[in-house]
Amino acid sequence: MRLSVTAILVLTVTVVFIAAAFAPGMAAGTESVLHVGIFADLHAHDTNSPGEGKIMTNYPERLGACIKAMNAWPADLMIELGDFVNGRFVLGAPLGKPARIVGILEKAEAIYAQFHGPRYYVLGNHDVYDLSKAEFLAHTGATKTYESFDAGAYHFVILDAQYDKNGKDLSHAGWVVQGNIPQFELDWLKQDLAKTDKPTIVCVHQRLDVDFDLLSGGPEILDNKAVQKVLENSGKVIAVFQGHEHRNVHTVIDGIHYITFDQLCDEHNSKPSWAYVTLNPVKRTIDIIGAGDQATWHLKY
Numbered sequence: 001m002r003l004s005v006t007a008i009l010v011l012t013v014t015v016v017f018i019a020a021a022f023a024p025g026m027a028a029g030t031e032s033v034l035h036v037g038i039f040a041d042l043h044a045h046d047t048n049s050p051g052e053g054k055i056m057t058n059y060p061e062r063l064g065a066c067i068k069a070m071n072a073w074p075a076d077l078m079i080e081l082g083d084f085v086n087g088r089f090v091l092g093a094p095l096g097k098p099a100r101i102v103g104i105l106e107k108a109e110a111i112y113a114q115f116h117g118p119r120y121y122v123l124g125n126h127d128v129y130d131l132s133k134a135e136f137l138a139h140t141g142a143t144k145t146y147e148s149f150d151a152g153a154y155h156f157v158i159l160d161a162q163y164d165k166n167g168k169d170l171s172h173a174g175w176v177v178q179g180n181i182p183q184f185e186l187d188w189l190k191q192d193l194a195k196t197d198k199p200t201i202v203c204v205h206q207r208l209d210v211d212f213d214l215l216s217g218g219p220e221i222l223d224n225k226a227v228q229k230v231l232e233n234s235g236k237v238i239a240v241f242q243g244h245e246h247r248n249v250h251t252v253i254d255g256i257h258y259i260t261f262d263q264l265c266d267e268h269n270s271k272p273s274w275a276y277v278t279l280n281p282v283k284r285t286i287d288i289i290g291a292g293d294q295a296t297w298h299l300k301y
Contacts, residue, residue, distance in 0.1 A: 031281045034152040037075035037115070039066050039274040040243030041263035043086040043126060044108040046100065051091025055266040062264050062272040063111045069291065071116050073276060077151055078115050079158075081243035081261060082122040082205030084108060084140070087129025089175050098130040098172070102139055105131070109140045120149075123162045124205040124243065125176050132171040133162070146185055148192050153281035155198040155236070160185065161206050161221050178216035179206040181227050189227070193234035199281070199301065200236040206244045209251050209258040220244065231256055238301035239286055246270075248295035257286065257301065262294045 042063055045056035070078055085105045088095045112119055121142040123133065133145050145160035161179030162170040170176055181189075193200065206220035207213075208227055213220045221227065231237040232254045239257040246267060249260035262273040271292030278287040286299040 031153045033281075034154055034279040035073060035076045036151075036277040036279065037066070037070035037073070037078040037274065038081065038241060038261055038277055039063075039078075039264045040081035040261040041083045041124070041246055041265050042080065042108060043083055043263075043265040044104050045086035045088075045090070046104055047088070047090055047093050047096065049090035049092060051093075053268045054090070056086055056090075058266055059108060059264075060111060062266065063108060064114075065272055066264060066274045066291075067111060067115050069274070070276075071114075075115070075117060075276070077118045077120065078112075079120045079156075079203055079241070080112065080122065081203060081241060082124025083126040083243065083265075084112075084121065084124065085127055085131070087126045087131075089129055101130040102135065105136070105139050113141060118151075120156075120158055120203070122158055122203050122205050122243070123160050125162060125170070125173075125179065128162050128170040128173050129175065130172060133160075133169055146188070148196075150196075150198060152279070153198060154279055155196040155200040157189065157192060157200060157202045159189070159202060159204040159227075161204055165222055177213075178218065178220060178222060179204075180222040186223070186226060186230060190230055190234075193230070193236050196236060198236070199238045199284075200234070201239045201241060201279075202231060202237055203241045205242065207242045207249075207258070207260055208240055209242075209253055228253060228256075239299075248290075248293075250295075250297055250299075255301075257299050259286075259288065259297070259299075262290070262292070 043056045044059040048055050148157045163180045163182050167182030208224045210220045242260045246263040248262050251258045273292035273294040275294050276289040288297045290296045
C-alpha cells in the first residue's frame, strides 16, 4: 500500500504528538508526582535533658527507623528541617566538653547518609550551639547553609536563619533561640525566586509565621515580615516547611501554606515522627502523611 504525501505528514504529526504526550515532563498533564521525606528536630546527643523531658540518646534508633521507612517508600529526596544535633546545653545535666559534639554529628550523619537519594539540611539554632557553620558543613553532606535546587516540577529553597540581629553568623553560641535572615540573604532570595518558573517550597528552621515567641522575645525569625513579603511578591511560593516548635501547625498567609512539622526527638514520650510528602503538579496538591505524632494534611495550592 502506497501512502500519499498528505497521509505521511498526518501520520508523522500523530506519532510525534503521542510521543510527546507520554514523555516525562513534556506536558503539564503528565508530570510525575514527587515524593519528599521530611523530618525535623532530631536533637542528636549523648546526654538526656530531665529538665525538658527529652530523651536524646536514642537518636540512632529513631533516625534509623525514619531512613528505613523513606528508602522503602521510596522518597525521591529527603530534607531535615534543623536541630540535627543538640549541642551540649541541656536543662538539668552537666555541659561536658564541647569538642564531643562533632563526633555526635558524625554519627547522626552516618545514619542519614544511608538514605538512597539526595539529602538536604536546614540549619537550626541548636546546630550552632557548639559548632560553627563551617564545622557543620565539614561533617555532613551539606555544602551551603542556604541554597536552592530543582526536583521534578518543583523548586526548593533552603534558608539559613542562624544569624544574630546584626546579620553575623551564629557560631558556638552556647544558647540562642531567635533567628534572622540578613539583607544579603534576602537579596539572594529575591533573585533566586525571580529566576524560576516552578512552584516553590521554602524550607527554614524557625517559624516565619510567628510574630511573637516568649523565648525569642519577638518573632521566631526577627525579620519574618520582610521575608514573608518576598515570598508573597514572587508569586511562586506555594508552601513553607518549618520545624523548631516540636508540634504540628498549619497556617495560610496570602495563599502560602506554612507547615510546621513535629519532632523526631523523644520529648515527653513522643513517638518517632516524620512525614511522607507527595507533591502533585497536575492536581496542584501537597499531601502530607504523618508517621508517629506527625499530622496528616491534604492541601491544595
